[in-house]
Amino acid sequence: xxxxxxxxVFCKSPxxxxxxxxxxxxxxxQRIAEKNLADVVLLDIVEGMPQxxxxxxxxxxxxxxxxxxxxxxxxxxxxxxxxxxxxxxxxPRKPGMxxxxxxxxxxKIVVEAAKNAIAHSPHAIFIVVTNPLDVMTYLTWQVTxxxxxxxxxxxxxxxxxxxxxxxxxxxxxxPADVKAMVLGSHGDLMVPLARYATVNGIPITxxxxxxxxxxxxxxxxxxxAEIVELMHTGGAFFAPASATSLMIESILLNQxxxxxxxxxxxxEYGLNDVVIGVPCRLGCGGVESIxxxxxxxxxxxxxxxxxxxxSNNIKRAQEIxxxxxxW
Numbered sequence: 214x215x216x217x218x219x220x221x222v223f224c225k226s227p228x229x230x231x232x233x234x235x236x237x238x239x240x241x242x243q244r245i246a247e248k249n250l251a252d253v254v255l256l257d258i259v260e261g262m263p264q265x266x267x268x269x270x271x272x273x274x275x276x277x278x279x280x281x282x283x284x285x286x287x288x289x290x291x292x293x294x295x296x297x298x299x300x301x302x303x304x305p306r307k308p309g310m311x312x313x314x315x316x317x318x319x320x321k322i323v324v325e326a327a328k329n330a331i332a333h334s335p336h337a338i339f340i341v342v343t344n345p346l347d348v349m350t351y352l353t354w355q356v357t358x359x360x361x362x363x364x365x366x367x368x369x370x371x372x373x374x375x376x377x378x379x380x381x382x383x384x385x386x387x388p389a390d391v392k393a394m395v396l397g398s399h400g401d402l403m404v405p406l407a408r409y410a411t412v413n414g415i416p417i418t419x420x421x422x423x424x425x426x427x428x429x430x431x432x433x434x435x436x437x438a439e440i441v442e443l444m445h446t447g448g449a450f451f452a453p454a455s456a457t458s459l460m461i462e463s464i465l466l467n468q469x470x471x472x473x474x475x476x477x478x479x480x481e482y483g484l485n486d487v488v489i490g491v492p493c494r495l496g497c498g499g500v501e502s503i504x505x506x507x508x509x510x511x512x513x514x515x516x517x518x519x520x521x522x523x524s525n526n527i528k529r530a531q532e533i534x535x536x537x538x539x540w
Contacts, residue, residue: 233302368399369473397519
């Protein structure tokens, strides 16, 4: 039996724009294309670099068995009608620097990127990767004026993956069997929840003593800095790209996966007007819902401390932008 169509039917592929074609951005482009999730636009201010990276990725399509379109540009007009915009642009940490040290440098970059991107993709979902991540996500929410479900930061997915990795290494188990949850800011005040970490359903509190668990928690908090100190010339990019790719996959495929994401809170966990990492369901509308876990007093206090730090840095960033006339 044959079927004839009276007119051509064109299926529009989803489109993801990545602002910043550095190590994280270019690796993320590779992840998205090779997982066959969407067409990709790489944007960067350096002339020729995003175009060259895009061409390199295109030449691998036949080898990686996908047919996604990948383009590079220096012009935001070429990013029009993107379903998702990922902001990775900004300066990476150097040895001895904290994520907060990047506040003044990266605030202006992220605000300009968000303004330019939304002008051409007014209905896009934004994912922020630039550090300090929680503050940059808040600024993106503020300057775009988008509903909070369309703005999020990649943090908890990466931090949880690091926690899972260190647990797996300590116990000598398959990493895929380990599940963990990290809340709070993407920095030294993050809140790894040891009570919610399991190996095939078995709490790690049954497998490790308190001292060892605390060591793993501290290594998770310092996970990014450890890589920066080892590399000297930059920070992590493989794992951050994988974490962002997982979020994009859940959104584009409407999987409604429960993932720790930096989200804007309006009363959840007793916190208001702040972006911080919490468990969220990610689907085609972005942040579909926020799950409020039952925390003990110690965990609540740690989350509050983390949120206070983010709020203070948000105010600092707003003052900086006001002083340079960009707010």
